[in-house]
Amino acid sequence: MSGAGRYTIGVLTLSDKGSRGEREDESGRIVREMVAGLGEVTRYQVIPDEEELIVRTLVEWADRDGLDLILTTGGTGLTPRDVTPEATARVIEREVPGMAEAMRMASLQKTPHAMLSRAMAGVRRHSLIINLPGSPKGVRENLEVVLPALEHGLAKLKGDPSECAR
Numbered sequence: 001m002s003g004a005g006r007y008t009i010g011v012l013t014l015s016d017k018g019s020r021g022e023r024e025d026e027s028g029r030i031v032r033e034m035v036a037g038l039g040e041v042t043r044y045q046v047i048p049d050e051e052e053l054i055v056r057t058l059v060e061w062a063d064r065d066g067l068d069l070i071l072t073t074g075g076t077g078l079t080p081r082d083v084t085p086e087a088t089a090r091v092i093e094r095e096v097p098g099m100a101e102a103m104r105m106a107s108l109q110k111t112p113h114a115m116l117s118r119a120m121a122g123v124r125r126h127s128l129i130i131n132l133p134g135s136p137k138g139v140r141e142n143l144e145v146v147l148p149a150l151e152h153g154l155a156k157l158k159g160d161p162s163e164c165a166r
């Protein structure tokens with residue numbers, strides 16, 4: 001089977017305004033467009049920046065639905081309601097720090113504000129969860145950094161036994 005359409009993907013937008021219908025979810029749309037070649041977006045929701053709700057949704061998508069990849073957008077910064085990293089830390093079993101490090105490192109070439117994102121990445125069961133910032137520009141600039149490693153990472157997560165060096 002080719003890479004296209006191989007993985008199940010969830011896109012979770014964390015936005016108070018978006019959840020109230022006060023702002024169009026442009027960032028979620030960008031994520032969906034950018035991952036189209038990797039698989040099918042089978043779950044998509046816009047929910048408020050509420051830690052318990054984020055935890056519950058991530059756990060459901062990972063444990064009940066068994067999604068391969070879950071991408072969140074929003075709530076990674078410093079405002080009191082930015083709690084996506086806290087929720088993600090409660091859910092993941094194995095952190096993948098290199099993904100968040102790479103996103104911040106590359107993003108610092110674009111804006112010093114990149115260091116304000118506390119985005120995390122990690123694995124729960126067979127799901128890879130990656131936080132992205134909230135702004136459409138931030139989403140694009142961060143996701144394009146990790147996208148080239150996702151196909152390989154998701155294959156390994158599914159148990160691909162092939163030798164990486166070959």
Ligand SMILES: Nc1nc2c(c(=O)[nH]1)N[C@H]1C(S)=C(S)[C@@H](COP(=O)(O)OP(=O)(O)OC[C@H]3O[C@@H](n4cnc5c(N)ncnc54)[C@H](O)[C@@H]3O)O[C@H]1N2
Pocket residue numbers: 013014015018023024025026027028073074075076077078082106107108110111113114115116117118132133134135136137138139141142
């Ligand atoms: N490579 C980049 N990395 C980062 C950027 C960037 O421009 N390029 N921005 C940095 C900034 S600034 C901050 S602060 C941090 C953390 O951002 P957050 O995850 O906390 O973002 P939010 O507060 O949730 O949203 C910020 C801003 O973006 C707009 N917004 C948010 N959600 C949506 C949405 N679903 N659709 C459309 N627009 C949205 C809105 O104006 C919010 O006020 O990240 C750095 N990283």
Ligand SMILES: O=P(O)(O)OP(=O)(O)O
Pocket residue numbers: 014015016017018049074134
């Ligand atoms: O409404 P949100 O949660 O998207 O965030 P902000 O208050 O930063 O616009």
